[in-house]
Amino acid sequence: MGSDFKSIPLIDISPLVEKIDDPNMANDKDLLQVVRMLDDACREAGFFYVKGHGIAESLMKEVRDVTQKFFQLPYEEKLKIKMTPQSGYRGYQRVGENVTKGKPDMHEAIDIMRGIALALGGPVDAFEGKTAGDPFWVCRLIGYPVSTDIPEEQRTDTGCGAHTDYGLLTLVNQDDDICALEVRNKSGEWIYAKPLPGTFVCNIGDMLKVWSNGIYQPTLHRVVNNSPRYRVSVAFFYESNFDAAVEPVEFCRERTGGFAKYEKVVYGEHLVQKVLTNFVM
Numbered sequence: 001m002g003s004d005f006k007s008i009p010l011i012d013i014s015p016l017v018e019k020i021d022d023p024n025m026a027n028d029k030d031l032l033q034v035v036r037m038l039d040d041a042c043r044e045a046g047f048f049y050v051k052g053h054g055i056a057e058s059l060m061k062e063v064r065d066v067t068q069k070f071f072q073l074p075y076e077e078k079l080k081i082k083m084t085p086q087s088g089y090r091g092y093q094r095v096g097e098n099v100t101k102g103k104p105d106m107h108e109a110i111d112i113m114r115g116i117a118l119a120l121g122g123p124v125d126a127f128e129g130k131t132a133g134d135p136f137w138v139c140r141l142i143g144y145p146v147s148t149d150i151p152e153e154q155r156t157d158t159g160c161g162a163h164t165d166y167g168l169l170t171l172v173n174q175d176d177d178i179c180a181l182e183v184r185n186k187s188g189e190w191i192y193a194k195p196l197p198g199t200f201v202c203n204i205g206d207m208l209k210v211w212s213n214g215i216y217q218p219t220l221h222r223v224v225n226n227s228p229r230y231r232v233s234v235a236f237f238y239e240s241n242f243d244a245a246v247e248p249v250e251f252c253r254e255r256t257g258g259f260a261k262y263e264k265v266v267y268g269e270h271l272v273q274k275v276l277t278n279f280v281m
């Protein structure tokens with residue numbers, strides 16, 4: 001579990017995308033090969049790139065361009081959609097408002113999500129009648145300013161401090177010409193997840209560790225924008241339902257000595273605990 005990987009694998013998932021609704025998918029050799037590569041990547045690095053996902057590179061770029069445009073607006077404009085408890089913790093977060101391990105992160109962001117208001121006791125009506133049992137996802141648009149554009153008294157050296165993601169799987173559409181996302185291997189070296197145009201960088205989160213009884217381990221990562229340009233990324237977090245009780249599944253327990261290495265976790269509780277320690281208002 002975990003290794004001294006020096007680079008992050010790139011996986012062409014087109015056989016999987018093509019056959020995803022095919023009842024005979026389990027007999028497809030190309031598809032099985034993709035599944036094997038995904039399995040290896042989750043065991044070794046906890047990180048992988050995907051191509052062949054079917055989303056046009058032009059659309060991925062457009063999403064980043066719109067994100068960039070929003071963050072260029074005057075601060076007063078951005079504040080019109082400010083993230084508050086009343087907004088269900090959706091909306092705009094200024095530079096320094098997000099905190100990782102006690103240190104303010106040098107990024108601004110917009111969170112678009114559902115479910116979390118219920119978990120945090122926010123207004124349920126903001127969520128169009130959705131209930132706690134609905135699948136949970138969060139989309140986060142992130143901007144990392146050039147450090148000299150941040151007032152010196154606010155400035156730290158990290159765009160986003162070292163962390164693992166909370167949920168199951170994260171997909172990141174990152175700027176295609178700025179190297180800033182770093183992933184830690186077992187020896188403690190930081191390996192760049194350098195941009196590969198047209199790909200998503202994917203990584204597994206804390207819940208997949210519990211579910212797989214530790215066969216898959218989430219990997220620490222951080223963002224440091226040392227480039228002379230503003231960087232944007234768009235992250236999609238795929239998560240457990242907030243009321244889901246996640247525990248090691250039986251076939252993973254059998255493969256790892258027969259007993260559960262992790263206790264049952266109610267996802268909403270894990271999330272609230274992590275989000276509240278990551279947030280200042």
Ligand SMILES: O=C(O)CCC(=O)C(=O)O
Nearest residue numbers: 142172174181223233235
């Ligand atoms: O901006 C990135 O490339 C990654 C951001 C990240 O790790 C996160 O928001 O959890």
Ligand SMILES: [Fe+2]
Nearest residue numbers: 163164165221
């Ligand atoms: Fe992350």
